[in-house]
Amino acid sequence: xxxxxxxxxxxIDKTGKSSIQIEHTASLTQLKEIxxxxxxxxxxxxxIIAINNKMATEHSAIPKDAKIALMPPFSGG
Amino acid sequence: xxxxxxPSFIADSIAKHASKTGIGGHNxxxxxxxxxxxxxxxxxxxxxxxxxxxxxxxxxxxxESIFAKYAITCMHVHHSLGKVNAGELCLFVFTSSKHxxxxxxxxxxxxxxxxxxLPIWGxxxxxxxxxxxxxxx
Numbered sequence: 001x002x003x004x005x006x007x008x009x010x011x012i013d014k015t016g017k018s019s020i021q022i023e024h025t026a027s028l029t030q031l032k033e034i035x036x037x038x039x040x041x042x043x044x045x046x047x048i049i050a051i052n053n054k055m056a057t058e059h060s061a062i063p064k065d066a067k068i069a070l071m072p073p074f075s076g077g
Numbered sequence: 078x079x080x081x082x083x084p085s086f087i088a089d090s091i092a093k094h095a096s097k098t099g100i101g102g103h104n105x106x107x108x109x110x111x112x113x114x115x116x117x118x119x120x121x122x123x124x125x126x127x128x129x130x131x132x133x134x135x136x137x138x139x140x141e142s143i144f145a146k147y148a149i150t151c152m153h154v155h156h157s158l159g160k161v162n163a164g165e166l167c168l169f170v171f172t173s174s175k176h177x178x179x180x181x182x183x184x185x186x187x188x189x190x191x192x193x194x195l196p197i198w199g200x201x202x203x204x205x206x207x208x209x210x211x212x213x214x
Contacts, residue, residue: 008128009198010210053131069128069196075211076125076156076197077108077168077188 102177108168
């Protein structure tokens, strides 16, 4: 079972990818551990996480079919 | 919308309100791409990308909150995606109301929310080569 993780803005520079599929994890903490080990440059970056288009917190559960978005500070306008 | 917002689009949008005779005041904010000078490098364009699904959802929320707070007749918002050259328009916010103050305040609040809450990112492209990611103040 995998989940889709999307990267936006400058995070694409840090990962070299706009989206990846990774193994499903129960928590965001576990997910971040995997991401930080695969993409070390992400570690120092500021970002917020959305799960299925809803803002997530550290304790949010990750559904099996989740689409996860890592978003750096917004800079529209 | 893709690319710069044409000034003629804004003129047409204003013209469409001629039939809404209850309106007494419009307020328009236009964002324009500025040629910033960063350590000798000039910004020649901004390339905008977005988490489109979330941006549309968030824009709907912003819209609802502005309509709930201000007695505006209507509000229109357009933000560019893709490349917009320096001097071209990248944001158009247009509010209308019976009286000017409501239209002005609603427009200002909407612009602030767009900058702070919409998942859109600007990549400032330098003349020649190179870029940096825009940071909103």
